[in-house]
Amino acid sequence: MSFQTDSKPSVETQQKDERRAKRFYISLVLLLFAIQATILGTALKLAIGDPALAVVPDYHQAALNWDKSHRASLASDRLGWNAEVIVSNVSDAQGQRAISVELHDERGEPLDDLQVETMIYRHADAGAFQAIDLPNTGDGRYLGMASMPEQGLWQIEVSIGGAGEPMTLTRTLELEN
Structure with a gap:
């Protein structure tokens, strides 16, 4: 079996x-x-x-109003004005640097009694911007202090009011310590 x-x-x-x-x-x-x-x-x-990926302030609004923004950026050339933005090469112990905006008309005469404001930010940290009013110190010069302690690329956007039409200047500069 x-x-x-x-x-x-x-x-x-x-x-x-x-x-x-x-x-x-x-x-x-x-x-x-x-x-x-x-x-x-x-x-x-x-x-x-990552602070380098921050959105530039009011970028969307500037993009929507591109024609107006572009016209304001060309206003100084259209009026024949000479506008110079100067940033000090040296900073104090807290990283403060002097910023000067010099404005002259087509005849070279200084332009006083304008409202000059700046917005400053570092390209590597666009989210940390600072807005600074620059008071008139005479002879078409507007002067202020900005905290710019780090080296790198910095963007300075200047808005000028009281010129009869909106006016903006944009400068990019590289700071080295």
């Missing part, structure tokens, strides 16, 4: 294999979720935490 053995695994063995498979697939799903969450967290940190 021949005995046939049942080759079917026992119920207990099947349950063990099933539990092992459940643990594996649940662990796999959780591992993939953790990887995705890590990638998302890293991407958010890079997108929000």
Whole structure:
């Protein structure tokens, strides 16, 4: 007589294999979720935490009003004015530098009684901008102090009011310590 053995695994063995498979697939799903969450967290940190990726203030509004902004940037040439923006090469212990804007009309006469404002920011940290009013010191010169302690590329945007039409000047300069 021949005995046939049942080759079917026992119920207990099947349950063990099933539990092992459940643990594996649940662990796999959780591992993939953790990887995705890590990638998302890293991407958010890079997108929000890097100051070099900041949006320039009022950039959207300037883009919407491009014609007006472009006309204001050409106003000094159209009026024949000479506008010079000068930034001191040296800074004090707190990183303050003198900023001077000199304005003269087409005849070389100094232009006084204007409202001159500047917005200054470093290209590497455009989110940290500073707005400074430059008071008139006479002879068409408007003078103020700005905190510019770091080296690198700096943007200076000058708005001139009281000229009969809006006027802006934009200068980019590189500071080295």
